[in-house]
Amino acid sequence: MTDTATPRIVIDHVTKEFVSREGERALALADVSFNVGANEFVSIVGRSGCGKTTLLNMVAGLLKPSSGRVLVNNRPVEKPGPDRGMVFQQAALFPWLTAIDNIEFGPRNQGVPKAERRRQAQALIELVRLSGFENKYPHELSGGMQQRVAIARALATDPEILLMDEPFGALDELTRSQMQDELLRIWEASRKTVLLVTHSIFEALFLSDRIIILSPHPGRLRKEVKVDLPRPRQRTSKEFLEYYEEVHNAIF
Numbered sequence: 001m002t003d004t005a006t007p008r009i010v011i012d013h014v015t016k017e018f019v020s021r022e023g024e025r026a027l028a029l030a031d032v033s034f035n036v037g038a039n040e041f042v043s044i045v046g047r048s049g050c051g052k053t054t055l056l057n058m059v060a061g062l063l064k065p066s067s068g069r070v071l072v073n074n075r076p077v078e079k080p081g082p083d084r085g086m087v088f089q090q091a092a093l094f095p096w097l098t099a100i101d102n103i104e105f106g107p108r109n110q111g112v113p114k115a116e117r118r119r120q121a122q123a124l125i126e127l128v129r130l131s132g133f134e135n136k137y138p139h140e141l142s143g144g145m146q147q148r149v150a151i152a153r154a155l156a157t158d159p160e161i162l163l164m165d166e167p168f169g170a171l172d173e174l175t176r177s178q179m180q181d182e183l184l185r186i187w188e189a190s191r192k193t194v195l196l197v198t199h200s201i202f203e204a205l206f207l208s209d210r211i212i213i214l215s216p217h218p219g220r221l222r223k224e225v226k227v228d229l230p231r232p233r234q235r236t237s238k239e240f241l242e243y244y245e246e247v248h249n250a251i252f
């Protein structure tokens with residue numbers, strides 16, 4: 001059961017304005033409010049530039065709102081923390097560390113003993129199907145493989161909240177749908193709270209309890225769609241396609 005009564009994440013009248021060095025102002029988000037319940041899977045969709053990454057970065061603690069509040073577990077977000085795992089739009093691996101050392105980075109900082117963190121990292125390597133590549137450096141991996149290491153790294157500290165910015169964008173269609181299945185499996189097994197940014201309406205519909213649709217310039221909340229379909233979802237069912245139309249029409 002999804003517990004939407006206890007919000008894990010609260011976005012409360014959030015506005016974000018960027019000011020350039022020349023003093024030019026750009027309003028990225030205007031008065032956006034929504035909640036994400038504990039164990040809920042919520043996706044954010046919307047056109048390029050509507051403020052999805054900006055929003056996710058605020059939940060991650062990498063950016064502050066210009067006005068409004070971002071709360072995680074009822075506390076204003078001040079900085080990044082091990083309770084929130086982040087997968088960035090561009091795989092942001094440490095180039096001087098191998099795949100497995102990238103995955104172990106967070107647990108190592110937390111003081112998890114070497115043998116234990118290696119065992120966990122090895123299991124994550126298998127989860128993202130990178131066995132045999134654990135000792136490669138990022139530049140020796142393809143873009144999609146780097147992204148899979150980034151996903152494993154985000155999971156390594158076992159965060160309560162998973163923030164993902166287009167995590168599967170660089171993957172081929174087949175790997176992408178495999179990773180969606182894996183993510184669903186991880187979410188169902190661990191009951192993490194997931195906030196996912198995606199350009200794919202299909203992906204959002206396949207995975208989410210709820211879809212937040214933003215309109216661009218500035219980003220505003222256009223619509224929330226609750227996806228009332230049992231999982232695993234049939235991507236070609238009539239109901240699925242009806243939802244597709246609803247979300248599509250809200251974006252365009």
Ligand SMILES: Nc1ncnc2c1ncn2[C@@H]1O[C@H](COP(=O)(O)OP(=O)(O)OP(=O)(O)O)[C@@H](O)[C@H]1O
Binds near residue numbers: 018026027047051052
């Ligand atoms: N650091 C920054 N300085 C100035 N403007 C910024 C900055 N970061 C983002 N913006 C602007 O804020 C708006 C939202 O950007 P953001 O990256 O959040 O969009 P997005 O929805 O993630 O787009 P995409 O789907 O292309 O990734 C854009 O107009 C962008 O130009």
Ligand SMILES: [Mg+2]
Binds near residue numbers: 052054089165
């Ligand atoms: Mg983005």
